[in-house]
Amino acid sequence: MDRTKHMGTASDQEAARTIASRYLSVHERGGYTYRPFMKRGIYRREDYRYLADLKVLLPDAKLGTFSYLWGRYQAPMVMNLRFALIPYGPIRVFVNGVLAAQSDIFSERARSKQIFELVMHEGFNDVVLECENTSGGFGGEFGTWVGKLDYYFLMPDLYPEQEGFCYSKTLENQLDVLDAQHLNVLAWLPELPDFKDDAVDLGRIFNDASAQSYVVVATALHLDTSTWCNVICNAELSIDGKSITGSVELSEGDHDLVCYAKVGDGFELSIKEARTNAPLFCHTPVLDLNSSYRYLFAGPFDMRPEGFIVQCSKPFATSQGQDFWHLEGVSTYLRMYNDNVLFGHWNYPLGVTLYGLVETERMLKPTEPELSNRIHSYINRHIQSSIDTYAYACWDAEHLGGATAVHHLMTSLDSLDDCGSFASTLLEVAKDHELHDYAPLMEVVGNYLSKTQPRLSDGTFFRTGLMHTFHENTLWVDDLYMSVPFLCRYAAYRNNPEYLEDAVHQFFGFSKYLFLQEEQLMSHVYDFERNLVTGIPWGRGNGWALFSLSELLTVLDVDHPKRDALLSLFQGLSKGVLRLQGENGMFHQVLDMPQSYEESSCTAMFACSFSRGVRSGWYPDGEPYRQACLKAVQALKETAIDSEGHVWGVCRGSEFSCSRQYYAHQLLPRLDDTHGIGIVLLSLCEAQKLG
Structure with a gap:
């Protein structure tokens, strides 16, 4: 001082x-961050560490092959990140392409915790784990060294803004270079949905719901100028609270869209600029405008819900109990984070x-x-x-x-x-x-x-x-x-x-x-x-x-x-x-x-x-x-x-x-x-x- x-x-x-x-x-200004989250693959469990049991995730992997796990950590400054590793088999940890830590035979056999100090530079850091498939195990657990320490990793840009780690299909040989250029060419899991398809299979999202169940779909549209639009939707649709069919003129700015679809019918929405027939793309109300995810899905409901309020702060009652918003894809949800x-x-x-x-x-x-x-x-x-x-x-x-x-x-x-x-x-x-x-x-x-x-x-x-x-x-x-x-x-x-x-x-x-x-x-x-x-x-x-x-x-x-x-x-x-x-x-x-x-x-x-x-x-x-x-x-x-x-x-x-x-x-x-x-x-x- x-x-x-x-x-x-x-x-x-x-x-x-x-x-x-x-x-x-x-600290006066603050709000919550929303991200897509896939409850499949590699995500944090009750002990706040990531679980990557590759024997389960890659059941057909041959012994002696390798899989790479890729996540990113955003550091507010140059720092050491205390990182725990519980290996099931041999693991090497790379930070920004440089070998930073590796398991040993003792921790692999006992599946015991090793703690490392990973050096992070300010901003995003690539953290890659190279895992070898052995008869003793494949993959491991990793992340925070002590329970309830709430730091987490984001996936690379292939999975924009999603928490967790992606994992590669197996390779016969180890990679010589572990930078983004060489990693991007690998085949990564879990698979993402096809965002280019106008149709969404609601049965894949709500796979145990009856075909006659209702789903609320919420999305948004941003226009830079007032536009006449041709709207095609196979479900009941309202825009800014008004029921819409066919063509509609929408003013400049943001518009809220809510649909009521049946699971068995799926969901399809197409909005095009009337004069040029150019497609206009929707986005979720809370994710980044550039996010590939377009819709929020709530359901299933036995009957068309009346007075349903689109909000993203609390769970809501469905016919199958309390739930929160789903996104396109299997076991994919909207998730809330506090990044303040x-x-x-x-x-x-x-x-x-x-x-x-x-x-x-x-x-x-x-x-x-x-x-x-x-x-x-x-x-x-x-x-x-x-x-x-x-x-x-x-x-x-x-x-x-x-x-x-x-x-x-x-x-x-x-x-x-x-x-x-x-x-x-x-x-x-x-x-x-x-x-x-x-x-x-x-x-x-x-x-x-x-x-x-x-x-x-x-x-x-x-x-x-x-x-x-x-x-x-x-x-x-x-x-x-x-x-x-x-x-x-x-x-x-x-x-x-x-x-x-x-x-x-x-x-x-x-x-x-x-x-x-x-x-x-x-x-x-x-x-x-x-x-x-x-x-x-x-x-x-x-x-x-x-x-x-x-x-x-x-x-x-x-x-x-x-x-x-x-x-x-x-x-x-x-x-x-x-x-x-x-x-x-x-x-x-x-x-x-x-x-x-x-x-x-x-x-x-x-x-x-x-x-x-x-x-x-x-x-x-x-x-x-x-x-x-x-x-x-x-x-x-x-x-x-x-x-x-x-x-x-x-x-x-x-x-x-x-x-x-x-x-x-x-x-x-x-x-x-x-x-x-x-x-x-x-x-x-x-x-x-x-x-």
């Missing part, structure tokens, strides 16, 4: 305004980010209504988008392989990280925002915490049975924030004190395993596999604990029988933290390791917690904590917030270790990391309330 551009002389409100304005300028960096995503750091934004909105409302309203609109759109796409994501997870590109955490729900933070913020935002239809999501999260999330015998949450197996049989201080704030708000939402009692119970359970009595700090993790507490007082971990306890004490009745014990814990942890504040006001990545770097998110969390403690009268003597809060926020303005609204010095998302060196020297800070933006905003809001 350029120290000459810090915000040390700015007011708390001005600093918050600057951060929020920058954040909105980068942050907008519309549901994860725990964004839950904190939006919490900070909504408090900033409330702080700015009396004096800066324009920016406050802008933040209000953004929060609404982000959260409502997450609400509105959940039904689609559940359908996608059930029907398209298991690995979704929208709501990938909530559709692979196996941890508190996946649900609690964002759901808590949703309930907080719903207090004064116009959110709707979120009850099903809240029910899922509430049921998960109360009935599904693993617990120790004493009822304390812990981590087991996760896709991320490194976390197996551990208890993390982070999970206080991933559970307690939601339980507090959910108790009020459901008017059920049992959830609040669970929140109280969690603090005593976590403290039993993680509170370091001598230091009056919390250890990051307890490892039940080795039956030990790691003993590292990670800054943000202690921030999660103290901040979450402030959330609980804020809503707990003053006469609650365990309130005094919780206040004692709050005071003790506050005391342990306070003594480690640096002279400039910052706290360190490892709290009692002054040579570790100054970390912004924990500094902000402690400032928030101290402010709440002072304002609520939770300290016998609040003045030291008042001064510590103001000093911490001033330090953030001087060392972590620059004049452009960037937030510096925020530790990235963590794993865990018994070594302090991991936290100090490997778990390094990142610019504008969402683990810190929201909590820094909250600290600015709290400091202003404190005065």
Whole structure:
């Protein structure tokens, strides 16, 4: 950070305004991407890796022959892509034509995971796997090194904008050169439909539907000028809501076409410019204008559907259950992706980010209504988008392989990280925002915490049975924030004190395993596999604990029988933290390791917690904590917030270790990391309330 551009002389409100304005300028606009998807061939499965069992895909392949798998990865910058390979037989991995990795005989025999760092340049990178057919196996599994890491590959231009890998018919010999020119001449699978044919065989798309079933066909037409058109269609057709037969004059611009066809009749549509007889080509309403796919198909329906609304955000009911749009070809669907960096995503750091934004909105409302309203609109759109796409994501997870590109955490729900933070913020935002239809999501999260999330015998949450197996049989201080704030708000939402009692119970359970009595700090993790507490007082971990306890004490009745014990814990942890504040006001990545770097998110969390403690009268003597809060926020303005609204010095998302060196020297800070933006905003809001 350029120290000459810090915000040390700015007011708390001005600093918050600057951060929020920058954040909105980068992430305010966002929408969803649609792509064709073939549920055949090589696509991601429930573990988020691609499955290419070529013994199944190429059953007639001779031993000793080769098949090539081809995908493309779009990198935002020069980077290393961590890539897992589980070979069934010999595999060599090429990146942009250069050998980058290969299997070994040990992993081939055991079908065990190998992890490689693939060097990617900015933009599209060709990733090609050369697979040899052996008696031991042919092909393999590959992709993300850990479950729920939602990166994916696109097929080459032969299959425009489609996710997955294509695979070649077998070759007797290996290719000497693996560039696009040499790859393009191979015979690739899976096969695409014949897009040049005006007729579509609906029976191939809906192969188990009766011939008398109806199908809704949606398409669009773009005209550069007003045109008389000759329209031939073997189905009932409307254009822009008007029934059409024969010739029609269409104005310049976009036109929506909807047809009702019967499966047995197939579907055929021809539109030609009346004067020249030149064909006019339709395109799907949501794919790129240059896409080869022309139509969306919904069905089958036993009767002609009345009032059917063409929309691409939710599944719809058919005679065979819930379904989504099909495209031309066998087992081919329209699929939704979220390619935004942050907008519309549901994860725990964004839950904190939006919490900070909504408090900033409330702080700015009396004096800066324009920016406050802008933040209000953004929060609404982000959260409502997450609400509105959940039904689609559940359908996608059930029907398209298991690995979704929208709501990938909530559709692979196996941890508190996946649900609690964002759901808590949703309930907080719903207090004064116009959110709707979120009850099903809240029910899922509430049921998960109360009935599904693993617990120790004493009822304390812990981590087991996760896709991320490194976390197996551990208890993390982070999970206080991933559970307690939601339980507090959910108790009020459901008017059920049992959830609040669970929140109280969690603090005593976590403290039993993680509170370091001598230091009056919390250890990051307890490892039940080795039956030990790691003993590292990670800054943000202690921030999660103290901040979450402030959330609980804020809503707990003053006469609650365990309130005094919780206040004692709050005071003790506050005391342990306070003594480690640096002279400039910052706290360190490892709290009692002054040579570790100054970390912004924990500094902000402690400032928030101290402010709440002072304002609520939770300290016998609040003045030291008042001064510590103001000093911490001033330090953030001087060392972590620059004049452009960037937030510096925020530790990235963590794993865990018994070594302090991991936290100090490997778990390094990142610019504008969402683990810190929201909590820094909250600290600015709290400091202003404190005065």
